[in-house]
Amino acid sequence: MSDKYIKKATRHVNQNEDLIFERSSPGKKGYRLPPLDVPEVDYKQALGQAARADLGNMPEVSEMEIIRHFTRLSTWNYAIDLGMYPLGSCTMKYNARVNEVVARLQGLAEAHPWQPEKVSQGALRIMKILADCLLDITGMDAITLQPAAGAHGEMTGIMLIHALLKSKGNPRKKILIPDSAHGTNPATAAICGYAVENLKSNAQGMVDINALASQMNEDVAGLMLTNPNTLGIFEQEIHKIAAILHDKGGLLYMDGANMNALVGKTRPGDFGVDVMHLNLHKTFSTPHGGGGPGSGPVACKKALEPFLPKPVVMSKPDGTVGLDYDRPQSVGRVRMFFGNFGMHVRALAYIMANGPDGLRQTTEDAVLNANYIRKKLDGTYELPYKSASMHEVVFSDHLQSEKGVKTGDVAKRLIDYGFHPYTVSFPLVVHGALMIEPTESESLDELDLFIDAMQSIAREVNEDPELVKTAPHSTRVSRLDETAAARKPVLRWKP
Amino acid sequence: MRYLPKSPADRAHMLREIGYKSIDELFAPIPAEYRLTRDLKVPRQMAESEIIDFFRACAEDNASGYAVFLGAGAYHHYRPVVIDSLISRGEFLTAYTPYQPEISQGTLQAIFEFQTMICELTGMEVANASMYDGSTGSAEALMMAVRVTGRKGAVVARTVHPEYREVMLTYTQHQGLPITEFGYLENGRVDMADLEKKITADTACVMIQSPNFFGTIEDVAAVADLAHSKGALLVVSISEALSLGVVKPPTEADIVSMESQSFGVPLGFGGPYAGVMATKEKFVRQMPGRLVGETKDSNGKRGFVLTLSTREQHIRREKATSNICTNQALIATMATIYMTVYGREGIKELAQQNLAKATYAANEFAKKGKILFQGTPRFNEFVVQTKQDPHDINNRLLEKKTIGGYPLKRFYPELGNAALWCCTELNSKEQIDTAVQAVGQ
Numbered sequence: 001m002s003d004k005y006i007k008k009a010t011r012h013v014n015q016n017e018d019l020i021f022e023r024s025s026p027g028k029k030g031y032r033l034p035p036l037d038v039p040e041v042d043y044k045q046a047l048g049q050a051a052r053a054d055l056g057n058m059p060e061v062s063e064m065e066i067i068r069h070f071t072r073l074s075t076w077n078y079a080i081d082l083g084m085y086p087l088g089s090c091t092m093k094y095n096a097r098v099n100e101v102v103a104r105l106q107g108l109a110e111a112h113p114w115q116p117e118k119v120s121q122g123a124l125r126i127m128k129i130l131a132d133c134l135l136d137i138t139g140m141d142a143i144t145l146q147p148a149a150g151a152h153g154e155m156t157g158i159m160l161i162h163a164l165l166k167s168k169g170n171p172r173k174k175i176l177i178p179d180s181a182h183g184t185n186p187a188t189a190a191i192c193g194y195a196v197e198n199l200k201s202n203a204q205g206m207v208d209i210n211a212l213a214s215q216m217n218e219d220v221a222g223l224m225l226t227n228p229n230t231l232g233i234f235e236q237e238i239h240k241i242a243a244i245l246h247d248k249g250g251l252l253y254m255d256g257a258n259m260n261a262l263v264g265k266t267r268p269g270d271f272g273v274d275v276m277h278l279n280l281h282k283t284f285s286t287p288h289g290g291g292g293p294g295s296g297p298v299a300c301k302k303a304l305e306p307f308l309p310k311p312v313v314m315s316k317p318d319g320t321v322g323l324d325y326d327r328p329q330s331v332g333r334v335r336m337f338f339g340n341f342g343m344h345v346r347a348l349a350y351i352m353a354n355g356p357d358g359l360r361q362t363t364e365d366a367v368l369n370a371n372y373i374r375k376k377l378d379g380t381y382e383l384p385y386k387s388a389s390m391h392e393v394v395f396s397d398h399l400q401s402e403k404g405v406k407t408g409d410v411a412k413r414l415i416d417y418g419f420h421p422y423t424v425s426f427p428l429v430v431h432g433a434l435m436i437e438p439t440e441s442e443s444l445d446e447l448d449l450f451i452d453a454m455q456s457i458a459r460e461v462n463e464d465p466e467l468v469k470t471a472p473h474s475t476r477v478s479r480l481d482e483t484a485a486a487r488k489p490v491l492r493w494k495p
Numbered sequence: 496m497r498y499l500p501k502s503p504a505d506r507a508h509m510l511r512e513i514g515y516k517s518i519d520e521l522f523a524p525i526p527a528e529y530r531l532t533r534d535l536k537v538p539r540q541m542a543e544s545e546i547i548d549f550f551r552a553c554a555e556d557n558a559s560g561y562a563v564f565l566g567a568g569a570y571h572h573y574r575p576v577v578i579d580s581l582i583s584r585g586e587f588l589t590a591y592t593p594y595q596p597e598i599s600q601g602t603l604q605a606i607f608e609f610q611t612m613i614c615e616l617t618g619m620e621v622a623n624a625s626m627y628d629g630s631t632g633s634a635e636a637l638m639m640a641v642r643v644t645g646r647k648g649a650v651v652a653r654t655v656h657p658e659y660r661e662v663m664l665t666y667t668q669h670q671g672l673p674i675t676e677f678g679y680l681e682n683g684r685v686d687m688a689d690l691e692k693k694i695t696a697d698t699a700c701v702m703i704q705s706p707n708f709f710g711t712i713e714d715v716a717a718v719a720d721l722a723h724s725k726g727a728l729l730v731v732s733i734s735e736a737l738s739l740g741v742v743k744p745p746t747e748a749d750i751v752s753m754e755s756q757s758f759g760v761p762l763g764f765g766g767p768y769a770g771v772m773a774t775k776e777k778f779v780r781q782m783p784g785r786l787v788g789e790t791k792d793s794n795g796k797r798g799f800v801l802t803l804s805t806r807e808q809h810i811r812r813e814k815a816t817s818n819i820c821t822n823q824a825l826i827a828t829m830a831t832i833y834m835t836v837y838g839r840e841g842i843k844e845l846a847q848q849n850l851a852k853a854t855y856a857a858n859e860f861a862k863k864g865k866i867l868f869q870g871t872p873r874f875n876e877f878v879v880q881t882k883q884d885p886h887d888i889n890n891r892l893l894e895k896k897t898i899g900g901y902p903l904k905r906f907y908p909e910l911g912n913a914a915l916w917c918c919t920e921l922n923s924k925e926q927i928d929t930a931v932q933a934v935g936q
Contacts, residue, residue, distance in 0.1 A: 017604075019604070019607070019608060019611075020608050020835055021608070021611065024838070024839075026839075029838070029840065029841065030575075030835065030836045030837070030838060030841070031575065031836050031837050031838075031841045033841075033844055033845065033848060033920065034920075036848055036851055037923060037924040038851050038852055038854075038855035038924050038927075039851065039854075039855060040847075040851055041847070041850050041851045041854045043741040043846070043847050043850055046850060046854065046872060047712065047741060047742065047743075047850075047872045048872060049743070050712045050714075050742055050743050050872050051741060051742070051743060052739070052740070052741055052742055052743045052744065052843075053743075054839070054843075055615065055616070055740070055838075055839045055840075055842060055843055056615040056616075056839075057611075057615050057839075058612060058615050058616070058834065058838050058839040058842065059612075059834075059835050059838045059839065060838045060839050060840065061835060061838065063577060063836070066577055066581075066832065066835050066836060067577060067580075067581070069835075070581045070587075070605070070828075070832060071581065071584065073600070073601040073604050073605055074581070074584045074586035074587050074601045075586060075601065076586075076598075076599075076600035076601040076604070077586040077587065077590045077593075077598065077599055077600070077601035077602055078586075078590060078595070078598035078599065079585045079586045079587075079588070079589040079590045080585070080589040080590075081585030081586070081588075081589045082585070082586070085591065087591060087594075090591055092589075092591055094498050095588065095589050096498060098543050098546055098547065100583065100588075101547065102546065102547060102550035102551075103763075104579070104761075105550055105551060105554035106554060106559050106560065107553070107554030107555055107556070107557040107558070107559035108550070108553065108554045108557065108763070108764065109761040109762070109763055110559070110563075110571070110761065110762055111557050111558065111762060111763065111764040112563055112565045112569055112571065112762050112764075112898065113569055113762070113764050113765030113766075114565050114567055114569070114901055115557075115558055115561075115563075115565060115898050116889065116890075116893065116898070118893075119557060119558035119561070119893060119898070120557055120558070120764070121556045121557065122552070122553030122554055122555065122556030122557040123553070123557050123764045125553055125556070126550070126553050129538075132536075133535075133536075133537045133538075136535050136536040136537060137535055137537070148627035148628065148631065148766070148767070148821075149627060149819075149820065149821035150820065150821065151808070151818045151819055151820045151821065152627060152631070152819075152821075154818065155818060159665070159669065162669065182809075183807075183808040183809035183810070183811075183812050183815070183820075184808050184809075184818050184820050186808075186812040186813035187808035187811070187812060187813055187815040187817070187818035188818040189813065190813040190814070190815075190818070191638075191666075191669070191670065191817070191818050192669045193669040193670055193671070196812075196813040233524070234524040234525055236524050236525075236526065238526070238529075239526065239529075262525075263535075264531060264534075264535050265522055265525065265530060265531055266522075266525045266529050266530055266531055267529075267531055270529050270531075271526070271529040281821070287588045287589055287825065288589065288590065288591045288592070289582075289587065289588055289589075289590070289824050289825025289826075289828070290587060290590045290591070290592070290593065290599075290601075290602035290605075290606075290824035290825055290828065291591065291592035291593065291602070291624075291785065291821065291822050291824035292592075292625070292767075292821040292822045292823040292824050292825065292826070293627075293766070293767035293769075293821070293823045293825060293826055294821040295767075309665070331665060332661055332662075332664055332665030332668070333630075333658060333661040333662050333665055334631070334662060334665055334666075335627065335628060335630055335631055335662060335766070336568060336628060336629070336630035336656070336658035336659060336661075336662060336765070337568075337569070337658065337764070337765025337766060338764065338765045338766070339765070339766055340766040340767040341763055341764040341765050341766050341767075342761070342763045342764075342766060342767050343766075343767060345550065349546050349550065351537050351538065352537075352538050352540075352541045352545075352546050352549065353496075353497070353498065353540070353541060353543070353546060354496060354498075354537075354540060355537065355538065355539045355540025355541065356534035356535040356536075356537055356539070356540075357496070357534070357540060358496035358498075358499075358540050359535060359537065360534075360535075361496050361499060362496065362498075362499065364518045364521070365499055365501060365506075367521045367522070368506065368509055368510070368513075368518065368521060369509075371513050371515075371521060372509045372512060372513055374513075375512060375513040375514070376512075387524075388521075388523065388524045390521075390524070411595070412595075412597070415595065415597060415598055420591075420595065420598065421595055424594075426809075440498075440499055441498070441499075441500065442500070443500035443501060443505070444501060444505040444508065444509065446500075470793075472597050472598075475597040475598060476597075476600060477596070477597055477600060477792040477794075477796055477798040478597065478792040478793045478794055478796075479597065479792060479793050480596045480597070480790050480791070480792050480798045480799075480800050481790045481791055481792070481793075482596075482790065482800050482802065484790050484791070485788040485789065485790035485800050485802040486788070486802050486803055486804075486805075489779065489786070489788045489802055489803060490788055490789040490790075491607075491610055491621045491622075491779070491786055491787070491788050491789075491802075492607070492610050492611040492614045492620075492621065492622070493607070493608070493611045493789075
């Protein structure tokens with residue numbers, strides 16, 4: 001591939017869209033309100049000193065300009081709809097359009113969260129059916145759909161652990177977290193009031209059972225484990241891990257970020273997990289939308305059920321679905337109303353489109369894709385851990401760093417080949433990590449193109465490392481000065 | 496399965512390439528006793544048309560096309576069609592967090608515009624890229640005030656949304672941060688004397704909501720003076736963002752935590768919404784959540800990046816300002832488009848219509864019941880006290896395809912048969928008259 005001399009597409013008007021404020025001028029309008037059918041009120045008189053003078057620099061533009069502005073901006077984004085987005089641990093899979101259609105049905109999209117239960121039966125039924133599906137998928141006994149995202153689910157789960165242990169007399173002091181964990185895990189443990197103790201992994205990239213046994217004691221509330229872990233490796237001794245914790249009265253929390261490797265093939269509830277969260281925006285295909293909304297339901301075993309956030313969705317004896325607020329042992333509420341209901345709708349639509357056979361096939365394809373990439377790139381990039389891969393594979397930049405090229409450079413060069421980069425420099429246990437998660441959504445052709453690109457970049461590293469170190473070369477903007485952005489932050493436009 | 500782009504031959508080819516005989520071999524790392532050998536108990540695989548039929552039936556089992564007089568933290572406003580048209584573009588919908596700025600400038604610039612508009616509206620100097628929602632945002636604001644002041648605990652008005660208060664309690668109970676509540680007066684505003692009694696030398700912040708849960712606009716400057724005189728910060732929570740079209744922004748506050756659902760986000764049975772946090776520049780390094788900043792590329796061209804991430808969990812881990820990772824980028828984009836459509840004049844005009852509708856409705860309700868908290872300015876919500884239980888009134892209204900005000904007894908038993916009513920630009924005079932009639936029956 002010799003796109004070395006490609007011209008940057010910066011001259012075209014589409015590529016130079018200003019900030020919306022720079023398009024604004026007084027008197028332009030993008031709206032018209034219907035005539036008021038009640039008497040007008042002079043707001044300055046009605047509000048007195050509380051009245052506002054004006055709205056400062058808010059934009060004034062026409063509808064045409066709005067469409068063009070945001071459409072142009074959108075074209076500067078990469079997206080799954082454009083191609084492979086192999087961000088490890090982020091599970092960038094296809095977001096089905098039927099999900100968007102059903103979430104916008106009037107009776108759902110315009111439902112007020114506090115409208116009476118009897119005129120909310122449709123919404124409550126959706127939540128109940130989704131809850132039941134997720135319980136069977138995880139092998140758990142009880143669930144809350146309230147948490148708004150993965151990290152919010154983690155917080156809820158650790159609060160459940162705290163509440164159960166406290167009810168037994170001692171909430172304990174520490175949470176054990178493997179060195180390969182997501183950054184949210186230690187941050188969550190900290191905001192729940194726990195001290196974090198690091199747990200080293202062994203040479204196979206798994207939890208070191210002996211280390212765990214020696215670190216586990218009556219001060220430890222639990223272990224936060226991602227399984228498969230962030231190296232894409234299934235913790236094969238998971239039953240021993242659970243036993244070590246349970247023997248000393250601790251609990252096993254599972255970060256469900258990597259559940260896309262397990263759905264329909266195995267259930268965390270069966271292998272000893274006490275409480276876990278799911279990321280509906282990963283495993284269950286709700287769109288990432290440029291970084292949210294997410295949704296992080298938390299499923300748990302019977303012993304933790306009394307402590308779930310309130311309200312809990314439940315079937316009533318008369319066949320209707322209701323909300324149970326009468327939960328004296330609840331940890332409380334973690335979000336107003338019932339969580340990100342719109343994401344619940346989409347996740348259920350995904351489950352229905354798949355069925356049990358489709359969910360299983362999805363998991364199998366996700367794992368097959370990752371292993372295919374691993375096989376084809378092993379040797380071109382160093383594979384630091386040889387243990388079997390599940391849904392993602394982690395290489396290192398060891399071979400490339402001899403030429404001064406880092407994982408971040410390879411990632412930027414990948415952009416020139418039309419792919420979104422993999423996750424860079426994570427997990428921290430691998431120096432210079434390249435963390436690749438293709439998901440099930442990639443065809444054999446796309447995978448082969450990606451593999452070709454990665455091999456081609458490896459050749460470029462040897463032949464012309466500068467080409468890689470200064471990539472990307474084909475984007476609207478080149479490498480951005482992140483240091484300057486942080487040193488003197490400009491966080492808003494000013495006239 | 497229609498979402499999976501592989502033929503059986505592709506799968507067989509790939510297995511051969513990696514040297515496996517069967518798919519099951521790929522799952523060998525899972526101990527045999529934990530492998531699931533049955534089908535999951537989930538609905539069978541359905542056609543797209545069946546899925547739509549199922550959800551349509553659910554939607555019809557919900558109130559659909561009703562007149563809505565509920566506000567209380569979730570507001571029924573008109574959503575211009577360009578919002579869904581634009582955010583349905585795959586480039587916004589199916590992108591991830593903009594960690595690779597060269598191919599994420601669309602999301603980054605939209606969020607930079609969002610941050611700017613939030614600053615303009617709230618009168619604050621900096622705003623983040625969004626929080627999960629107004630309730631969790633309030634909890635994060637409180638924890639931020641603790642970090643800024645080095646003090647422990649907060650004094651929170653009882654007129655802050657009751658579910659926001661529940662969420663704050665859940666968050667803070669694990670951090671040894673006591674929350675004390677203070678009361679309200681007959682005019683609906685916070686009780687300053689009670690507040691003065693409850694602030695101590697260890698109070699990190701005072702939190703009020705304005706317009707408050709009863710719809711009353713607080714005297715923010717007076718509360719700020721009192722809080723600051725005791726060395727505490729003032730956090731102002733705003734659940735009805737549209738109020739900022741006519742209500743003076745809380746510039747005296749140190750932190751503003753706002754729910755932006757009113758700006759083009761569907762009611763959606765409670766979510767997803769988007770919270771916002773805005774503050775003074777000097778506190779920015781204690782602010783949680785993602786931030787977008789302006790910078791230049793290697794050719795000197797303007798561009799945007801995620802910045803100040805050393806505050807965040809993926810770098811700081813257990814020492815981070817918060818465990819928050821996901822923001823609500825797509826919802827923030829909706830709000831940005833909404834704020835752009837209405838803009839400088841439209842947000843004001845729309846807010847004026849809300850004020851006019853609520854004023855008309857309150858005057859009409861006053862003929863049949865008692866309007867509480869008179870004599871202080873309100874925006875689009877007001878409290879009506881009636882002889883009858885508001886639940887009975889609401890049941891009658893349901894027959895007229897109308898959802899009445901929120902009965903307050905659950906959270907404010909002292910108010911008796913009172914309900915919180917909300918009127919927006921979507922409530923016609925006819926709807927209001929119908930509702931008033933039912934109250935009087």
